[in-house]
Amino acid sequence: MAEAWQWVTAIIIIYSLVVVGLGYIAWRRFQRTIEDFFLVSRRVGYFVLFLTLAATYHSAFAFLTSVAVFSKSGISFWVGSALWTPLAAVSGYILGKRFYLIGKKRKHITPADLLADYYESEALRLITAIIMAIFVIAYMVVQAIGLGIVLGVGSAGNIPFEWASLFFMGVTIIYLVVGGHRAAFWTDALQGVWMYIGVWAAGLYIAYKFFPGVGALMDSVREVNPKLLTMNWGVDLTFSFMVVFSIGVILLPHMWLRYYSARGTDVIRVSTVGMALYVSSYYIPAGLVGLAAAVFNATGLEIGGRVLLEPGFIDTLIETYGSRDAVMAHMIYTLTPAVFAGFLLAGAASAAMSTLDSLLGATSMVLTRDIYQRYVDPKADENRLVAVGRILIIIWGLIAWYFTVKKPGLIFDLVALSASGGLQFLVPVLQAVFPTKRQWVTKAGAITGLIIGIFVNVLLTNRFPFHEWLGLPGYHPAVAGTIGLGFNALAALIVSSFTKPVSEEKRKIYIEALLEA
Amino acid sequence: MNSETTEGSAPREYKVFKKAEDYLGVIFFVVAYLLMYCLIFAESINVADPSAFGLSKAFAYSLFVWVLIMLSIIYAAARVWR
Numbered sequence: 118m119a120e121a122w123q124w125v126t127a128i129i130i131i132y133s134l135v136v137v138g139l140g141y142i143a144w145r146r147f148q149r150t151i152e153d154f155f156l157v158s159r160r161v162g163y164f165v166l167f168l169t170l171a172a173t174y175h176s177a178f179a180f181l182t183s184v185a186v187f188s189k190s191g192i193s194f195w196v197g198s199a200l201w202t203p204l205a206a207v208s209g210y211i212l213g214k215r216f217y218l219i220g221k222k223r224k225h226i227t228p229a230d231l232l233a234d235y236y237e238s239e240a241l242r243l244i245t246a247i248i249m250a251i252f253v254i255a256y257m258v259v260q261a262i263g264l265g266i267v268l269g270v271g272s273a274g275n276i277p278f279e280w281a282s283l284f285f286m287g288v289t290i291i292y293l294v295v296g297g298h299r300a301a302f303w304t305d306a307l308q309g310v311w312m313y314i315g316v317w318a319a320g321l322y323i324a325y326k327f328f329p330g331v332g333a334l335m336d337s338v339r340e341v342n343p344k345l346l347t348m349n350w351g352v353d354l355t356f357s358f359m360v361v362f363s364i365g366v367i368l369l370p371h372m373w374l375r376y377y378s379a380r381g382t383d384v385i386r387v388s389t390v391g392m393a394l395y396v397s398s399y400y401i402p403a404g405l406v407g408l409a410a411a412v413f414n415a416t417g418l419e420i421g422g423r424v425l426l427e428p429g430f431i432d433t434l435i436e437t438y439g440s441r442d443a444v445m446a447h448m449i450y451t452l453t454p455a456v457f458a459g460f461l462l463a464g465a466a467s468a469a470m471s472t473l474d475s476l477l478g479a480t481s482m483v484l485t486r487d488i489y490q491r492y493v494d495p496k497a498d499e500n501r502l503v504a505v506g507r508i509l510i511i512i513w514g515l516i517a518w519y520f521t522v523k524k525p526g527l528i529f530d531l532v533a534l535s536a537s538g539g540l541q542f543l544v545p546v547l548q549a550v551f552p553t554k555r556q557w558v559t560k561a562g563a564i565t566g567l568i569i570g571i572f573v574n575v576l577l578t579n580r581f582p583f584h585e586w587l588g589l590p591g592y593h594p595a596v597a598g599t600i601g602l603g604f605n606a607l608a609a610l611i612v613s614s615f616t617k618p619v620s621e622e623k624r625k626i627y628i629e630a631l632l633e634a
Numbered sequence: 635m636n637s638e639t640t641e642g643s644a645p646r647e648y649k650v651f652k653k654a655e656d657y658l659g660v661i662f663f664v665v666a667y668l669l670m671y672c673l674i675f676a677e678s679i680n681v682a683d684p685s686a687f688g689l690s691k692a693f694a695y696s697l698f699v700w701v702l703i704m705l706s707i708i709y710a711a712a713r714v715w716r
Contacts, residue, residue, distance in 0.1 A: 199700040332688025343682035346690035
């Protein structure tokens, strides 16, 4: 008779093979053009776009760290997510629809294509590509950490965190290199359904199996720590999370390019509503698991004389994995039947893989298109570009894995760090997609704002030592990113007030593209 | 769509808001957000006391406002973004 961990591990690995199989099917439909490899020939319809947006937005962040934060900060996470998830969907519609319309007309493939085209600046293209490729690494590390935790916990430690992470990184790279972004979109659709069912199944199972129901769970939390049932984040932190996790994430390349690939504006409109409902409601069951974890962390859990969870078990997880992100996986592995746990943890793996594939694909696209094609080999044919894109997927995957094994901390903070970089593009993007008669941001203003915004962001982030060197206070990456955005906007507006605006001809072209909706 | 303007007509200009419903959609959305912000930090609401379904008052309130935010998005998608 196989042990529980063997069942769980087998199910997770079988699931991975299914995903690779989907990558193979996607490869058979590959048309060998860079537009098809990265943007699925701009033909993505309602169902796949909705699920790929939702699954890509939701990652190890949703499945793992949300539960970890719930167990520490209680419903603060719910209140915050109730603000940032709908805003992410809405900003995705407002910006994404315009990315789509302009991108289709101007044949844009990367985020830098749009900015370099509107502001007529190759310097802006290079700056955009470099900032995006660097900040996105933190987001990749998040997914690799999540995958390492899922298989590490699911195998009861028999597969070490580092190797578990490498295994999944390998699986993701294989299906992405083989099938391109079509594989990522298709697997996202599968993974989007899987992880949503998984988190609801886990939340309801734990709430009704170990408590008489949701009300009883709340009563238990009230006895253990009533503060977990109130909002504990301040207005500044809440506002920063709202801005960074909504607009910042949408402006990272892996989300941005999804809007390029849509079949039409109506597809984006319908997907927006679906995404808003999906990503928001996802955190209700995640909250149930997190609050249950907080209760068991205080009281322990013993059933039939068998100790399932020791009091203070979260501290043990922090010692092992470097953060409390393993709470969800540990709760599932410990409290649910083995086969059920296998399916649920495969859902967790799917959450991370669906974002990791998008990040790897998008970064490869940015580097191939904006740097290799422009500065290394401008005459490269489509086959050559696709080959370079594939090699870059492997290289960036291994870079992310290198940082992963260093266990850099809580996923929540790393996502905020990555999204704070994306947030800095808001200023130049707004002017480009809203080409108003009065031009608030010029080429010089956009570049100055972007550089100052990133500088302030990195300087004030408490994850880096720079603020200490200058005797400045360090802030959570989300707060530092929001402050950076303020400096960015101010610098852009000041410099733009006395520098040459974008040509009227270019502005008119953008207006015409937008009016085609 | 033809990108050229006919002789004598004004060249087309980009407007952020095009019709009255645009404003209504924005107002609906902003009000829902302000409700969440203004009240969740109020001492009388941000408490752990039981409310509907045994949820804390703060949790139940935030769920209610979340529903309003969702409704504002559905309204916008159905009426404003067509």
